[in-house]
Amino acid sequence: MIYIFDGAMGTMLQNAGLPPGYCPELWNQEQPAVITAIHKSYIDSGSDIIETNTFGANRIKLTHYGLEEKVALLNTAAVQAARAACGPDTKIAGSVGPTGKLIVPLGDLSFDDAYNVFFEQISALDQAGVDMILIETIIDIQEMRAALLAAKAASKKPVICQMSFGADERTVTGTDPITATIILEAMGADIIGVNCSLGPAQLLPIVEKIAQTTNCPISVQANAGMPSLINKQTVFPMQPEEMGLWAKKLVAAGARYVGGCCGTTPQHIKSIYQAVKHLALSDLPTVQSAKKSTALTSRSKTIYLGAGHPTVIIGERINPTGRKQLAADIAAGQFISVKKEALSQVRAGAHLLDVNMGVPGIDQAKAMQYAIQELSMLVDVPLVIDTTDVNALEAGLKAYPGRALINSVSAEPERLKSFLPLAKKYGAAILCLPISPAGVPKTAQDRLVVIQEIIHKAFETGLKPGDFVLDALILTAAADARAGLEALATLKLYRQHLGYPTTMGLSNISFGLPRRDIINATFCAMALDAGLDAPILNPYDPLMQQTLAASALLLGDDPSGRSYSVNYAPTSQSEERAAPLTPKNI
Amino acid sequence: MIYIFDGAMGTMLQNAGLPPGYCPELWNQEQPAVITAIHKSYIDSGSDIIETNTFGANRIKLTHYGLEEKVALLNTAAVQAARAACGPDTKIAGSVGPTGKLIVPLGDLSFDDAYNVFFEQISALDQAGVDMILIETIIDIQEMRAALLAAKAASKKPVICQMSFGADERTVTGTDPITATIILEAMGADIIGVNCSLGPAQLLPIVEKIAQTTNCPISVQANAGMPSLINKQTVFPMQPEEMGLWAKKLVAAGARYVGGCCGTTPQHIKSIYQAVKHLALSDLPTVQSAKKSTALTSRSKTIYLGAGHPTVIIGERINPTGRKQLAADIAAGQFISVKKEALSQVRAGAHLLDVNMGVPGIDQAKAMQYAIQELSMLVDVPLVIDTTDVNALEAGLKAYPGRALINSVSAEPERLKSFLPLAKKYGAAILCLPISPAGVPKTAQDRLVVIQEIIHKAFETGLKPGDFVLDALILTAAADARAGLEALATLKLYRQHLGYPTTMGLSNISFGLPRRDIINATFCAMALDAGLDAPILNPYDPLMQQTLAASALLLGDDPSGRSYSVNYAPTSQSEERAAPLTPKNI
Numbered sequence A, B: 001m002i003y004i005f006d007g008a009m010g011t012m013l014q015n016a017g018l019p020p021g022y023c024p025e026l027w028n029q030e031q032p033a034v035i036t037a038i039h040k041s042y043i044d045s046g047s048d049i050i051e052t053n054t055f056g057a058n059r060i061k062l063t064h065y066g067l068e069e070k071v072a073l074l075n076t077a078a079v080q081a082a083r084a085a086c087g088p089d090t091k092i093a094g095s096v097g098p099t100g101k102l103i104v105p106l107g108d109l110s111f112d113d114a115y116n117v118f119f120e121q122i123s124a125l126d127q128a129g130v131d132m133i134l135i136e137t138i139i140d141i142q143e144m145r146a147a148l149l150a151a152k153a154a155s156k157k158p159v160i161c162q163m164s165f166g167a168d169e170r171t172v173t174g175t176d177p178i179t180a181t182i183i184l185e186a187m188g189a190d191i192i193g194v195n196c197s198l199g200p201a202q203l204l205p206i207v208e209k210i211a212q213t214t215n216c217p218i219s220v221q222a223n224a225g226m227p228s229l230i231n232k233q234t235v236f237p238m239q240p241e242e243m244g245l246w247a248k249k250l251v252a253a254g255a256r257y258v259g260g261c262c263g264t265t266p267q268h269i270k271s272i273y274q275a276v277k278h279l280a281l282s283d284l285p286t287v288q289s290a291k292k293s294t295a296l297t298s299r300s301k302t303i304y305l306g307a308g309h310p311t312v313i314i315g316e317r318i319n320p321t322g323r324k325q326l327a328a329d330i331a332a333g334q335f336i337s338v339k340k341e342a343l344s345q346v347r348a349g350a351h352l353l354d355v356n357m358g359v360p361g362i363d364q365a366k367a368m369q370y371a372i373q374e375l376s377m378l379v380d381v382p383l384v385i386d387t388t389d390v391n392a393l394e395a396g397l398k399a400y401p402g403r404a405l406i407n408s409v410s411a412e413p414e415r416l417k418s419f420l421p422l423a424k425k426y427g428a429a430i431l432c433l434p435i436s437p438a439g440v441p442k443t444a445q446d447r448l449v450v451i452q453e454i455i456h457k458a459f460e461t462g463l464k465p466g467d468f469v470l471d472a473l474i475l476t477a478a479a480d481a482r483a484g485l486e487a488l489a490t491l492k493l494y495r496q497h498l499g500y501p502t503t504m505g506l507s508n509i510s511f512g513l514p515r516r517d518i519i520n521a522t523f524c525a526m527a528l529d530a531g532l533d534a535p536i537l538n539p540y541d542p543l544m545q546q547t548l549a550a551s552a553l554l555l556g557d558d559p560s561g562r563s564y565s566v567n568y569a570p571t572s573q574s575e576e577r578a579a580p581l582t583p584k585n586i
């Protein structure tokens, strides 16, 4: 079934006489019949779902008009005006637009303040009886995250999340459609989509990218083409008939909810309705099945872990354990050394960065929040929040404008109880560590049992395939001759029985032995073939870098050895290029 | 069932009046009744099997008495004299003793001459109607090999091979019981045993070693204790009763054929008969089942390949392909560089040496024979005969006083037809290469099919589990992105479906790429975990040596990393020790 949204409200209000500079939402109270009439004209054109006139009805926007005390009133009036237009099958979507402010650290609005503003508006819409919440035209993923969290807290209705992208297919603050989709699906968005800023021709490839990323239903509301300025007037040039033709393509690309944004009229909606409302869905391409690979994102980049994807390197260096200077810097609130480690690990090839603020005696939550905020501006690789402190975990997850990995969730009841709901709420993936209250299981088989228990609890908490990274657990070879064998056997059992992506902290294996680099690199090669997807390692180690480059070649991720040959070509210039970057040579 | 052999013949003949320095075998013709009477006294004491008076009845020994033309006559007369003593169930073993000369290169008797001498005597014994051939008191494995080959060619009767060991559990020319047993079983000995030189107390641990090595029936004929010189007379001190007590222990250790050698009399045999003839075998320890590991030996050392055994390094350096100087040396009959490569590879840690004489235009058979002869004196690691020339193969196998590995047997019909019978005849193991007339199979599954065909043909030729080493076949990664993956998958399939030990020539993978050492070492680590038992590699490569040391640690072959820690301990002295030896620093 294809659902037809409505079109623009703003231009319709101007045509109905809304004075320039006047608060559009105030008419919900003052001119409800006008609002109802506009809704009616869309319903008559074929809209299944109409959007309330509440795009700017949040406390921050209303403050511009001195109407900050009317949030509940204007949202409630909007829903009433909409309901007055509805036929028996018409649904009402409560429109929620941006605050117009950027969240810390890009702007000065705190995440909690943004959340509260959205919570207030969405509560009013929910209580007034909307059928769904439509968060739309959002250009910053962090704002969308705050709004989505608020929507999930304020309402049990379905939530539609629509971002707006530029012609470069990124939002103003740098997020691409795939990354946004991964973040929003993980946080529980019910419908994911895109609206405004572009016409249907430009939105088509974005819809395709969303469709290849998620099995959520997809919504799209394009402008009536790309606007031109004619006589100082913004003009949207696309005619209704053409809009209908594009609607067919958008549906073929995966959209199931189709409407219009700026410049669209009831005529455009009628054309869309006629073009797609009665399309037979069986003729359309089917959605993909669920994958077991796990996607992590920063604000602007997605990294996939798992079979079929290249090896992902998790840099282990942002960790004060055993490093006195780094610990002292963090305790002093001095994050220069943390930032240096981040930059140099990324330059040395890390695809993800582990962030551990475990300095005894400090406010870990504060340190974690600050580290995550700063690092998310500095580097574009996704972050791994490495903590045993539940407050530090939530501070980090809240601050992170992406989909983080939580390091780690063991089968200890306290950990399961506190960490799993946070993973679900913030849409994070979890690194599952096979440690139970009974201790560290020695054999691969016992580790599989503990991991299955963690996954079972995670499913009960609402996590899904795609949310897991499994740690095979490395003990030290010097203390246990079977440490290597059992870790390798564990990787193979995970691959065979579960199929989720895997990780290990490689350097544990060599603890207490000389030339740890040789052992770590050799073990890495074995583990990569045994099914290791994302080793946690020191990316400055030249032997490890050599092993990783050769492994990519050997495991089919570097056809004809092209990358390898460039890195290790026998010229002095290339030899220099092959040397990994360390803090010394930044 | 326990079978009772007889005891000494020589002392019995002296007691019967044989003059000192007189040829004992001449009495077969001159005094057959005395011979028959001695046999009769043993049969009356319980012997199931009597040994003909032909211990020295070979052409070389008889030449000392000017009796070289009486080989057939004296052997035939001996069998007749024995038969005259036999009851209906008594069996006759045709005794074959040593020539008294050493074979080239330890002595000046050629292998072929030794073979012919044994063939002549054994043919006579066979035609005269013995029930089995007993090759006994042999102190040189190469002489035993010649005698066994001759026995198999001259007779279809069962062949018993009995070596004689010193108090150090080695033969005069250095072979230990395990090594001898492996060589002889592979060459088709029907019963394997030990006689003379030592008393039962000293032979007991040797019988135990033979029993743990083979499922062949085991024979033992001890002297009557360790001799003392009393009044210039050799006296064997052990009394019959004690001999019987020891016989029980020898049977418990695995012997099923028990008799006596020097100093034993019919009284000793009677005591042995009473002690063991009616032992219930169900009370004795059972023999082990067939193993899938493969044992290779030099003259003096055994190396096991396969699961449960440490990684075996096959040194690849004795190969003139692409090495102009080495090729020129071999062509010139100048083997100094070959010997240097052998010594330095062994010092660098090679457990087996591949020997390839593939220089175009030379007499490869001659070169191979010479190389094998020289190397078998120089180093104690088993050799791998690497050739496509069937004449070179046979020359090498004949010259080698051990159990060699043949590199290689493909599924090409000509290769199967010519190489498999030579492997069977000389008791060599075969390196199976999955190449068929249709070419090189690309996938692991196809390689498994071809390997199964080779093994099937090998079984038809009489080879057994324990005779195989499977090559997983490495293509070059630069030409084929799946080269590494398929080789690893092949190793895993071999392990899963066949279980025989595996090998690969590692360096193929990196052909045409820079820094081949990194790729080779990384691939080695992966392959060892995937089931590679015996990599073929360059043992001088320091990166490879590091990887091998770390792999042993990681795969449980170096508990607590003791060897690793010694090799890589952070002191300058140890660092030097860790450096592999290359030809430069010999």
Ligand SMILES: [Zn+2]
Binding pocket: A195, A196, A197, A223, A261, A262
């Ligand atoms: Zn718009």
Ligand SMILES: [Zn+2]
Binding pocket: A008, A195, A196, A221, A260, A261, A262
């Ligand atoms: Zn809109």
Ligand SMILES: [Zn+2]
Binding pocket: B195, B196, B197, B223, B261, B262
């Ligand atoms: Zn003897």
